[in-house]
Amino acid sequence: MRIIAEALRTAWGTPRGRAGLMFLGFLVLLALFGPLFLPDPARQFDLDELSTTPPSVEHPFGTDELSRDVLSRVVNGARISLAVAALAVGLSITLGAGVGLVAGYWGGAVDALLMRFVDGALAIPRLFLLMIVLVVPDRVPLLALILLIGTTGWFATSRLVRAEVLRLREETFVRAAEALGASRRRIILRHLLVNAAGPLLVTATLGVGDVILLESGLSFLGLGVQPPTPSWGGMVLDGRAVIEAAPWVSIFPGVAIVLTVLATSLVGDALRDAFDPRGA
Amino acid sequence: MRPWLVRRTLQAALTLVIALILLFLVVHILPGDPLAREGDRALTPQQTEALRARYGLDRPLGSQLLVFLSGIARGDLGVSIQYGRPVTGLLLERLPATLLLGGAVLLLNFTLGVWLGVRQAVRKDSWEDRWITTLSLAGYATPSFWLGIVLAAFVGVRWRLLPAGGMRDPLGTGGALATALDVLRHLILPVVTLSAVSIAATIRYQRSAMLEVLRLPYIVTARAKGLPEARVVWAHAWRSALFPVLTLLGLWLPILVSGSVFVESVFAWPGLGSLAIAAVSGRDYPLLMGAGVLVAGVVVLGTLLSDLAYAVLDPRVRVA
Amino acid sequence: MTRVLDVRDLRVSFPAPDGHRFFPVDGVSFTLDRGETLALVGESGCGKSLTSLALLQLVPPPGRVEPGSAIRLGDTDVLSLRGEALRHIRGRRIGMIFQDPMTSLNPVFTVGDQIAEGVRAHLPVSRAEARERARALLQEVGIPDPTGRLDAYPHQLSGGMRQRVMIAIALAAEPEILVADEPTTALDVTVQAQILEVLDRLRRARGMAVLLITHDLGIVAGRADRVAVMYAGQIVEEAPTPKLFAHPSHPYTQGLFASVPRISGPVTRLTPIGGTVPPPTAWPTGCRFRPRCPQAFEKSQLPPELLPVGPDHRMRCWLAEGKVGRG
Numbered sequence A: 001m002r003i004i005a006e007a008l009r010t011a012w013g014t015p016r017g018r019a020g021l022m023f024l025g026f027l028v029l030l031a032l033f034g035p036l037f038l039p040d041p042a043r044q045f046d047l048d049e050l051s052t053t054p055p056s057v058e059h060p061f062g063t064d065e066l067s068r069d070v071l072s073r074v075v076n077g078a079r080i081s082l083a084v085a086a087l088a089v090g091l092s093i094t095l096g097a098g099v100g101l102v103a104g105y106w107g108g109a110v111d112a113l114l115m116r117f118v119d120g121a122l123a124i125p126r127l128f129l130l131m132i133v134l135v136v137p138d139r140v141p142l143l144a145l146i147l148l149i150g151t152t153g154w155f156a157t158s159r160l161v162r163a164e165v166l167r168l169r170e171e172t173f174v175r176a177a178e179a180l181g182a183s184r185r186r187i188i189l190r191h192l193l194v195n196a197a198g199p200l201l202v203t204a205t206l207g208v209g210d211v212i213l214l215e216s217g218l219s220f221l222g223l224g225v226q227p228p229t230p231s232w233g234g235m236v237l238d239g240r241a242v243i244e245a246a247p248w249v250s251i252f253p254g255v256a257i258v259l260t261v262l263a264t265s266l267v268g269d270a271l272r273d274a275f276d277p278r279g280a
Numbered sequence B: 001m002r003p004w005l006v007r008r009t010l011q012a013a014l015t016l017v018i019a020l021i022l023l024f025l026v027v028h029i030l031p032g033d034p035l036a037r038e039g040d041r042a043l044t045p046q047q048t049e050a051l052r053a054r055y056g057l058d059r060p061l062g063s064q065l066l067v068f069l070s071g072i073a074r075g076d077l078g079v080s081i082q083y084g085r086p087v088t089g090l091l092l093e094r095l096p097a098t099l100l101l102g103g104a105v106l107l108l109n110f111t112l113g114v115w116l117g118v119r120q121a122v123r124k125d126s127w128e129d130r131w132i133t134t135l136s137l138a139g140y141a142t143p144s145f146w147l148g149i150v151l152a153a154f155v156g157v158r159w160r161l162l163p164a165g166g167m168r169d170p171l172g173t174g175g176a177l178a179t180a181l182d183v184l185r186h187l188i189l190p191v192v193t194l195s196a197v198s199i200a201a202t203i204r205y206q207r208s209a210m211l212e213v214l215r216l217p218y219i220v221t222a223r224a225k226g227l228p229e230a231r232v233v234w235a236h237a238w239r240s241a242l243f244p245v246l247t248l249l250g251l252w253l254p255i256l257v258s259g260s261v262f263v264e265s266v267f268a269w270p271g272l273g274s275l276a277i278a279a280v281s282g283r284d285y286p287l288l289m290g291a292g293v294l295v296a297g298v299v300v301l302g303t304l305l306s307d308l309a310y311a312v313l314d315p316r317v318r319v320a
Numbered sequence C: 001m002t003r004v005l006d007v008r009d010l011r012v013s014f015p016a017p018d019g020h021r022f023f024p025v026d027g028v029s030f031t032l033d034r035g036e037t038l039a040l041v042g043e044s045g046c047g048k049s050l051t052s053l054a055l056l057q058l059v060p061p062p063g064r065v066e067p068g069s070a071i072r073l074g075d076t077d078v079l080s081l082r083g084e085a086l087r088h089i090r091g092r093r094i095g096m097i098f099q100d101p102m103t104s105l106n107p108v109f110t111v112g113d114q115i116a117e118g119v120r121a122h123l124p125v126s127r128a129e130a131r132e133r134a135r136a137l138l139q140e141v142g143i144p145d146p147t148g149r150l151d152a153y154p155h156q157l158s159g160g161m162r163q164r165v166m167i168a169i170a171l172a173a174e175p176e177i178l179v180a181d182e183p184t185t186a187l188d189v190t191v192q193a194q195i196l197e198v199l200d201r202l203r204r205a206r207g208m209a210v211l212l213i214t215h216d217l218g219i220v221a222g223r224a225d226r227v228a229v230m231y232a233g234q235i236v237e238e239a240p241t242p243k244l245f246a247h248p249s250h251p252y253t254q255g256l257f258a259s260v261p262r263i264s265g266p267v268t269r270l271t272p273i274g275g276t277v278p279p280p281t282a283w284p285t286g287c288r289f290r291p292r293c294p295q296a297f298e299k300s301q302l303p304p305e306l307l308p309v310g311p312d313h314r315m316r317c318w319l320a321e322g323k324v325g326r327g
Helices: A002-013 A015-037 A070-106 A108-122 A126-135 A142-151 A155-170 A172-179 A184-220 A232-240 A248-275 B002-029 B045-054 B061-074 B087-122 B127-141 B144-158 B176-214 B217-224 B229-267 B272-281 B285-313 B315-319 C048-055 C083-089 C111-122 C127-140 C159-171 C189-206 C241-246 C251-258
Strands: C003-015 C021-033 C037-041 C070-073 C094-097 C177-181 C209-214 C226-231 C234-240 C307-310 C313-315
Touching (some): A002 A184, A015 A070, A070 A108, A070 A232, A070 A248, A108 B002, A126 B002, A126 B285, A184 A248, A184 B144, A232 A248, B127 B176, B217 B229, B217 C094, B229 B285, C021 C037, C021 C048, C021 C234, C037 C048, C048 C209, C111 C159, C127 C159, C177 C189
Antiparallel strands (some): C226 C234, C307 C313
16 A cells, blocks of 8 residues: 555656646545535526526536536536446456456466456457447446446456466565465465556556546447436537537536546556656 | 467457357346337337247347357348348448548558657657647547537538538539549548547557667667668667557557447448447347447457567567 | 877766766766777776767767866867767767677668668768678678678677677778777677777778777787776776786776786785775765775875876876875
8 A cells, every 4th residue: 555655646746647636636526525516407497498508607617408507517427427437447446356366376277268258358349348238228227337337347457467466476485485384375465466556556547537438438329327317428418419509518528528537547647657667 | 480370360269259259148148128129119028029039039048149150150140120131231331431431540540640659759858748648648538429529510510611421422423533532521520530539549659669769779879870860760760669559550440449439420420330329229239239240350350460460570570 | 199089077967866966977088099099997887888978979868968078079079069060970980889789789670781871871872882881891890701791680690790790880981989888798708809809900900099998907908008997987097008007006906906817926815896886876075986995094085186106197096196206
């Protein structure tokens, strides 16, 4: 855990890393507390006057075609997008680490089977897989969506962890420690945790960005987060119909996505450099 | 080299089969009945049963899988629910448009991406270096569907600079050259959109490959010889820095495939991506499956070609 | 004797993690006359390689040559050159050979191409003629079957042959000065002598001046006209070779000689120099050799200048003040 704190501190030191971390921090705060201060978009229907209005002092991001304040929808959407991304990535990392550990440690047929499976799974682009999976059921509750996204994102991580386990198995210090009476399993686990924590953190950070892009894409296709739950992708979809007359409806949620994913990329990069100083 | 090639190809074939089995399982194991509705209409139980029998879905899972796989081997991917035509035919019909789009994007990414990556490496830590990195990361962070919508609305509709959608002007007449130019005009916005969101990886990869090579002793020798800087950078350094980027070509395909789904949809480009979208809204799962099969095949092929390129191009591997 | 190279007060700096700069090359001065060989001797970390790179402005960033340094090549101020003018110096007036020929040659180009390239960069000749010159150079450096070898790749040649190719490349544009940075370190002992022979022969034939950089005192004897010993970024002793070998005066030089086994003479214990070489980031204050010097005394706390020990013989040590007149 110390390594992670150390790396975060290093990342904070770089200008890009700091910008990314600041934005993410701000976004998390906004997502957690923002809706308390902003009007609830679900209650804004003014059935007499359903129309878009351009950005103004009262509505900094304007209103959408159902007269809902775009700013508060974007902030609420942040909650959803971040929650989905964080949970899905958490699931992916856990699954990936678990499978990688099993494959690397047990080896033999188990390893071969698992890795062949991973190869096959990686051949199908994640978006396509999710499209196919999501088209069949009638309605996909949010939790199910998170589970599906999470279970389609662990493949590369498992390879990473497996490689690390294999490397550790061969290290002489493992044998030396074993000779001194320590349990092989525990040595590998401990060292694995230390060595893999860094790359896993980087993967997780970048993964959050990827999932946000993925989920917003799915929502745009009508397959992801279902209305009326706000999501950035869904908002872009809604705004498409009025893009010429009221571009702000689509633009602001899109900008939110860009800034968020950019922030995760910057932080992920800074972390990666922090763990591997050789990287240019 | 030959035995390695055989082994690698067999491995690729196995991977493909596993991917196909996975695709099959994913659809059949999920809750929800793909045939309970046709488009948006809900069907009566009898209609559903009839459809099920027609598509052979009342048979045990194992035999369905065999039918599925043997069908693929024969080139038969089933029949589309909404179009009522063989899936294979539909896919082949739409393939050229996607290849054109994908090919153009690859071309742009590789030329512009390589050039920018090399420039960045040579000017490491300069303003230009930092800005190109940030901009390309911003590009990666941009959802392709959003960028497409914005570009189509502004460049296409509001300012009327370029066509906002479609592949051809429906009213267009004229010979081969005029048509080709027309298609090219329609190609610009979709290519720019897809390229903007995907070029970051190429730039990055080329930059880091170049930086590695520029550190090497033989580059110092080249400079010490008094060679012009351009020659040192392009003839000496880039020659070796190109290999890792070329191998990226094969790994590009999954990204382009996913990206093309949104871009084709937004720009009404008549390719596989928009076909997939139609399959989604029409809940046409045989068509979607067929597209999935094609995509998996393309990805596996791309990875294989990429490995092959690496083996062929590295003179040390060749000599070994 | 015409002076071809005049280096004065050369300092090379690098940034330290804490933001300051440190100086791996800290005030080096020497001259080179036409036709002579100067050996720059020192252990790793003393700054000799950086000195040679500075001559061609090849110090790797973030390192840089400090203002106040001067490198004159005949009438030309090397450090003020940029672009085309600088390119003209590299290879054409100063040629350089590097330590490890395996990594210093581009693996994807043939040997002939790499030599011809050096020719064409400076001399207006056709491809065919450049190739012919490359062949002639290969012959001159003593590679058998030069015509056949033109199309060989570096990894197809032995270590000794690769180094000969490096020499050929360095000579391609007919420079006045040849800088050889540890030319034999990466080679087998038997091959080392051959390479040194080649260098010597070419030097005489072309009237070049040679700057020979090495850590090996053994290859200096009989090959170099003068020797400059470097320690901790500075030259600590310089003299004509015979004089240095007969009367090494600086305690460091004496230490070097004492730690080298001799074939003749009584069998004695080797006495290594105590302590370790200081890192460039932390040069000792005062005389830099003081922490390891068996003859250190109070004045050693002041940084010494280069003081005369005899005609043409100087050392950077306060002990010289007692030695003048001897030798």
